[in-house]
Amino acid sequence: MSQTFIRQKAYSTVMYVLNSTLSERKYPDILIGGIFKKEDFSTSEKATVNEFVYGILRHLTKLDYIIQHASSAVISGLDMNIINILRICTYQAVFTESSPARTVNNAVALSVHFEKFSGFIKRTVEAIIRNKDAVAFPDKENAQVEYISIYHSHPVWIVEKWLKELGNINDVEALCRANNTVPPLLIRANPLKTSRASLQKVMHDGGYPSSPAIFSPFGLVVSKKEGIFRTDEFSKGLFEVQDEGSQLITLLTGAAPEETVIDTCAGNGGKTLFISGMMNNKGTLIAFETHSGKLGNLRRRAERAGATNIKTVDIEGLQEYRGRADCVFIDAPCSGMGVFRRNPDAKWRLTARDISELAAKQKEIIRQYSELVKPGGRLVYATCTISREENEEVVKAFLEENKDFSVIPPTRTNSDLFGRFIGEDGFFRSLPHVHEMDGFFGAVMMREL
Numbered sequence: 001m002s003q004t005f006i007r008q009k010a011y012s013t014v015m016y017v018l019n020s021t022l023s024e025r026k027y028p029d030i031l032i033g034g035i036f037k038k039e040d041f042s043t044s045e046k047a048t049v050n051e052f053v054y055g056i057l058r059h060l061t062k063l064d065y066i067i068q069h070a071s072s073a074v075i076s077g078l079d080m081n082i083i084n085i086l087r088i089c090t091y092q093a094v095f096t097e098s099s100p101a102r103t104v105n106n107a108v109a110l111s112v113h114f115e116k117f118s119g120f121i122k123r124t125v126e127a128i129i130r131n132k133d134a135v136a137f138p139d140k141e142n143a144q145v146e147y148i149s150i151y152h153s154h155p156v157w158i159v160e161k162w163l164k165e166l167g168n169i170n171d172v173e174a175l176c177r178a179n180n181t182v183p184p185l186l187i188r189a190n191p192l193k194t195s196r197a198s199l200q201k202v203m204h205d206g207g208y209p210s211s212p213a214i215f216s217p218f219g220l221v222v223s224k225k226e227g228i229f230r231t232d233e234f235s236k237g238l239f240e241v242q243d244e245g246s247q248l249i250t251l252l253t254g255a256a257p258e259e260t261v262i263d264t265c266a267g268n269g270g271k272t273l274f275i276s277g278m279m280n281n282k283g284t285l286i287a288f289e290t291h292s293g294k295l296g297n298l299r300r301r302a303e304r305a306g307a308t309n310i311k312t313v314d315i316e317g318l319q320e321y322r323g324r325a326d327c328v329f330i331d332a333p334c335s336g337m338g339v340f341r342r343n344p345d346a347k348w349r350l351t352a353r354d355i356s357e358l359a360a361k362q363k364e365i366i367r368q369y370s371e372l373v374k375p376g377g378r379l380v381y382a383t384c385t386i387s388r389e390e391n392e393e394v395v396k397a398f399l400e401e402n403k404d405f406s407v408i409p410p411t412r413t414n415s416d417l418f419g420r421f422i423g424e425d426g427f428f429r430s431l432p433h434v435h436e437m438d439g440f441f442g443a444v445m446m447r448e449l
Helices: 008-024 028-038 043-058 060-070 080-095 100-113 115-134 144-151 156-166 169-179 196-205 244-251 270-278 292-305 315-319 345-349 352-372 392-401
Strands: 185-189 210-212 219-222 239-241 260-263 284-288 310-313 325-331 373-383 405-407 428-430 440-447
Touching: 008 028, 008 043, 008 080, 008 100, 008 345, 028 043, 043 060, 043 080, 043 345, 060 080, 060 115, 060 144, 080 100, 080 115, 100 115, 144 156, 144 169, 156 169, 185 196, 185 244, 196 210, 196 219, 239 270, 244 270, 244 428, 244 440, 260 270, 270 284, 270 292, 270 310, 270 325, 284 315, 292 310, 310 315, 325 352, 352 373, 352 392, 373 392, 392 405, 392 440
Parallel strands: 260 284, 260 325, 284 310, 325 373
Antiparallel strands: 185 219, 185 239, 210 219, 373 440, 405 440, 428 440
């Protein structure tokens, strides 16, 4: 990490965001975005806030283990403010190149409002710095689940769930390790306005070098993030930020010009805009979203992108298309277990009950929206999770009750693109530790003529 001067204000912000995220279940990206709009931070300070907040959330259990096993601190009995000061300083000591003196000084500065604990905090941080490399973690061979849960910072129940579903402890460890990596920045060329090659050149000329995505023919991996939303290329609608897995899931729809396509869970419209590009602005693209604020975002983004074939509807308007859609795309609300790289706080707020409740909701959504598909049309069900209850089990339960639908392997339309993602059951799966992208699931089903 750079030794650029970072004001104490940045570390106090990290502490505030951690307290709000872990105690009040608020979302760190929203908190940080709001703070950066109101407060004046340098580029280095913004980078420090993001690195520390997301780094601590990614490695939370490991940090807590180090704190307790390198010192006499018992975390369970401490106030959240004190715990998070220790986490900040432990992260600084273990994951950055900061000197021991700077870490101790940071501990002293952060504890200025907690005078009663200032001596304890300083002694604890000094002990952590001395002993951090001698901490003995659970035995990897004889306590595999405990080791992965602590060393790679995932709740035990999630590790056990993935071991049951993946069936291999090495795969589970690789997945958890991958979830703690910082994801790359991927942008998607807007086919309505440019090509990937043209976008790559103009972005490079503007100081944003990139390389083509491995799989998506529209994706670019950009090496610089700062200020990308202030570029002319973004304001002109030449690209959107979209992970490669999300791009591939959108391509699963096979949307084509002149079709009638319905995006039933459009959200802020990232995938909707891509579908419009795939359709070359021809045909009808219906976007439905229950959250009015998100629909407003979608409309603004569509105007920037030049996507003119998108029509937003309410639930009554959606029913007018019953049995008329060539393709119905369901990007279902889910647990987000495939995007822990981007949202590490989700690991700590998610419960097994949440997954059961989501699966029940997903079964109702797929049943309801499947009625919009015309005979010979396609139903595409997708999630950004790797939980079987929300993926395979939802689709298989639907197919058992709806014999007029059957699975179509996407390799029929593009074997080169989808070949590495489709299993024997015909479902699409991307995994962070296998494909170096977010974890997505997709199923394409056709309604009989």
